[in-house]
């Protein structure tokens with residue numbers, strides 16, 4: 001099933017959904033997958049790039065990477081980015097940077113030069129989005145982007161800070177935009193766009209729990225244009241999209 005966005009010329013990607021009996025199994029498998037992808041990237045080039053998801057789910061994966069794969073890679077060569085960020089201070093409990101810093105960057109001693117936070121504390125959110133886009137374009141050039149991009153999914157099918165029916169979802173040119181939303185607090189966020197995610201070599205989703213079941217079913221088995229228009233259904237990638245889900249979300 002091509003989970004490309006409507007009208008997107010994204011490649012026709014085979015559907016790869018991996019259902020695990022519980023969160024532990026799910027995160028163990030996802031951690032092995034991430035390390036495999038990053039190791040392949042480091043075999044091809046001096047550095048790899050990994051875009052992290054926000055929210056609460058990634059913490060379990062990060063902890064698994066630290067516990068079981070700290071020596072699997074030269075993590076200093078893995079450049080970490082964010083799929084989205086809340087416009088809050090970096091020490092806020094709502095900060096995706098803070099969560100990743102505490103559970104991944106510090107435990108793995110990833111150097112600051114390999115970490116690329118979104119400018120969440122800037123007062124001018126649109127200028128901050130444009131500044132981060134300049135950083136991404138300078139880092140990646142015009143050709144490709146993340147070796148691996150990780151995404152969660154909300155109960156409404158949102159990914160990153162791309163919410164159903166909101167303007168950022170329709171962005172076709174910019175890679176980073178500011179959104180103001182009532183769909184999920186905090187309201188002000190910076191997010192990568194669908195064209196940005198589409199430049200990733202590999203995208204993988206990590207999600208679980210019964211609360212995600214309906215949205216996941218709609219995305220994987222779309223019945224109408226409304227289902228096909230859900231943000232998670234419109235994500236594309238250059239080579240593959242893999243779903244790591246648990247039984248509670250995918251009975």
Ligand code: 6PG
Nearest residue numbers: 054055056057152153154159160
């Ligand atoms: C954010 C996230 C968001 C998240 C989903 C799932 O910054 O809020 O990027 O897109 O991935 O809302 O969140 P949970 O993992 O907490 O269920």
